Amino acid sequence: MQSRRDQVQAYFYVVGRMTSAVTHGRPDVVRPPGRRLSTGLAIGVLIAAVLCAGFGVYGLFQPGGNTSWRTAGALVTEKTSGARFVYLNGTLHPVLNLASARLASGSAAAPTSVSAASLAGTPVGAPIGIPDAPDSLPSATSLNRAPWTVCASPPTAGSVGPPTLSLLLGAPAGPEPADDEGLLVATPDGQESLVWQGRRHRIGGPRVAAALGYDDVAPAPVQPGWLSAVPAGPDLVAPAVSTPGAPGPTIAGRPSRVGQVYQVSNPALASDDLYLVRADGVVPLTRTMAALAMSSGGSTVRVGPADIATVPRAAGVELGHDLPPVPPRLVVTHQEDVPCVRVDVADAAAPVRIGTLPATAVAAATVPAGTHTPGVQADRIGIPAASGVLARVASAPGAAPGAAFLVTDIGVRFPVDDDDALSALGMQGSSAVAVPEQLLELLPTGPVLDREPALQTRSPQSRAGR
Known part of the structure; x- marks a missing residue:
């Protein structure tokens, strides 16, 4: 019986004879068919390999071109x-x-x-x-549109000195005061301000602070740069009256004096209304405005609703607009809490928010590369590496766009001259975010690009x- 090997050998023998018959016309040629082709192919591959090796060696010693x-x-x-x-x-x-x-x-x-x-x-x-232009530029896809957060870190326990002003991009949002709460702050020159619902109100002196009930509260230390990041509201000062102390209208059968405050109690409504006497009549007061009016001394005069009903109202006078109707309760900050201002630059309609962040979150900011003015500009800046901000100075509605700045991750703002320069830097003016000028001024300025x-x-x- 034939083995499998015998069958394979017989098969190749038959195939070989058939190939010889087709290629040479004889089934029993001495030389195998295709030998020349195989030999030529092998020699060609060898020559090509030698040539490639030669060019490679030449390239090692003579590169370029x-x-x-x-x-x-x-x-x-x-x-x-x-x-x-x-x-x-x-x-x-x-x-x-x-x-x-x-x-x-x-x-x-x-x-x-x-x-x-x-x-x-x-x-x-x-x-x-x-010179001093940036050597690292953010790409168009890495431009940062996160909120800007300005914080004032108090000196460490046991040390003295001004607070440290920090600017962070993309910091987490911290706890915020309630609507009826405010934050009392003071700059190194002793000027106190009340920050309430995203606005700052300068306090007109110790008597005003005492009239508002803030005389026994230690204000949080901040820098002028921190305060400038908060939009300004009306000052907390006594309402201006002409000829204070001059005779006013008759109230409850007795003459009044310009600048006096009258308190009208209404038992039916369980309410007390307050009025300021002016030369041409009386004007309603909020409790905050009443406290301001009495900050220079004096007390309220109590009368009934019928006594004030016949007194003319001063025309065209509105006091206390944009001020809290009642003196806000104060938020007390601790050593581990840092007062911060948060501005959402990607949403122009978003209000400025006041809150606190843990001191550890603020400590991540680095020192800016450029020279800066302490107190007015940020001492420390935290911008994620390889990112930056293309910013335009926020302008009034309908006004022309403001100047453009490129803020890099080293914490410096570089003015950009025009759209051609922006294009050369790989950016488009349409991707810029509107940043309030007072925030941009916290950064040191580099050369014009x-x-x-x-x-x-x-x-x-x-x-x-x-």
Whole structure:
């Protein structure tokens, strides 16, 4: 019986004879068919391998020859050292930083990596660029639209000194006072203010604070820069009256004096109404305005509803507008709580919010790179790495857009001259967020980012931006 091997050998023998018969016309040729083809293919592969190896060895000793990068305005980097150049008018110019390179080339295209041999022989000119311009730029997709938070950290326990002013982007929202609560703050010069429902109200002196019931409360220390981040409201001062102490209208059969406060008790309504005497009549007062009116001394005069009903009302007078109707209860901050102002720059209609954050959350802010004015500008700034903000100064409705600034992750704002410069930096003006000017002023200002200064030649000692 035939084995499996015998069957396979017989099969290949028959196939070989058939192939020989087709290719040579004889089924029993001495040489196997296709031998020349196999031999030629093997020799060709060997020659190709030798040629490739030869070119590879040549490339190791004689690299270069790439000229595709030689286009006007090309931004190139040398492979080995990472040195950055801009190709202008047939000359390679070393460039101080990435922002200058993009502005000089007029394009936000990625740099082309070129070997030193390919750069060899190209004329090299003087360095160009803007000293202190940023060397790290956010991409259009990494622009930050998170809320801005301004915090005033008190000195550490056992130490003295002014509070630390911090600016953070994207910090979490903290607890906020209730509608009937406010925050009493004071700047290093001793000026106290009441912050209530997103507005600050300057307190007109110790007597006013005492009249409002705030004389025994220690205010939270803040810096002027913190206070400027809060929109200003009316001052908490005594209402102005002309000729105080002059004779006023007759009330309850007795003469009154301009500046007096009358309290009208109505048992039927279980309410007390307050009025201020003016020369031409009386004007209703809120409890806050009544306290302010009596801050310079004096007390209320109590009368009945019928006594005040016949007294003329002063025309066209409204007191206490935009002030709390009742002196707010004060939120007491502790050493571990930091008072903060939160502004949602992505929503112009959103109100400014006042709250507190844990001191540990605020301590994550870094020191800004640029020189700054203590108290007026932020001492510490926290912006996520590799991000930034394209900001425009918030303008009034219907007004022209404000100036544009690029805020980088080193905590510096750089004015951007026009839309062409923005485009060269890889951004569009339409992606800018409106930021209140007082917030932008918390940041140190860097040089203007524009094409003309980016093309200026600089000395080798010019410092590149960070």
